[in-house]
Amino acid sequence: MNKNVTSRQELIDTAMEIARTEGIHKVNIRNIARKCSISVGVLYNYFPNKTELIFAVVNSFWADVIQNLSGMVPQSTCFPQFVSQYYAMINEQLSEFEKDWLTQLETMPPEDKKRGRELEDQCFQVLLDVLRKALHRDTSISESVWSEEYTQEEFLQFVFHHLIVLLHAGHKNCDFFEKTLRKILY
Structure with a gap:
């Protein structure tokens, strides 16, 4: 030793x-x-302590996800298609871990959960930025889709939230969600 x-x-x-x-x-x-x-x-x-170790593991996991997403070459400029590709990559990396590892992290004491959520929020902002860039690349989306009542930013929050819900639920893909995005955007 x-x-x-x-x-x-x-x-x-x-x-x-x-x-x-x-x-x-x-x-x-x-x-x-x-x-x-x-x-x-x-x-x-x-x-x-163990909590610091777990935070380091989770942080490392999300850093790997972000690095892979940042290096991802979109198959097209189509935002819904990018969302599917994005989801598949995150889902693949999550599948390397025991299925319920996200749930296991929820058992942390409240003060650790708070810190964990802060770290998670930082990672999620980077993940949202990746989606934001992909949305801006899609020139097929008419500007008339957006308004003061229906902003791109709220739309991105909606997309990201539903991707997280699908990941937590263990869905293998987000095909139906991709179809829904196509109906909304085009």
């Missing part, structure tokens, strides 16, 4: 692997220390 850990990232990567293969409920200080062949005390130098 005298191995030197090369980085905090190595610990996060190990935690991510445990979350993928065994479920997020198996991510804990002892399991990671054992897998990295280090003492528990060394791990506490990087993460003062």
Whole structure:
């Protein structure tokens, strides 16, 4: 157990692997220390408690999603088609984890949930920006679709909210939602 850990990232990567293969409920200080062949005390130098470790795992997960989405080459400028591609990519990455890992995170104490929601909101703003750019790329959408009562921003919030609902519900795709977006936009 005298191995030197090369980085905090190595610990996060190990935690991510445990979350993928065994479920997020198996991510804990002892399991990671054992897998990295280090003492528990060394791990506490990087993460003062399990909650900090879980936040690091979740943050790393969303950073990976954002990186993959940012590098995604749209198959077309069609916004509804992009939404399907976007959904498929996020859903694929979520499927690497135990299905109910998002639900397991809901069992955190209230003060940790608050912090978790703040981190989640930061990630979600970046994800919304990806959708915003895709919406602006679609020149087939008539400007007459938008008004003071029906803004692009509210529409984007609606789209994002429903994608999250579909992900939580475990839908394999968002085909019907894509059709709905086509009806609204064109």
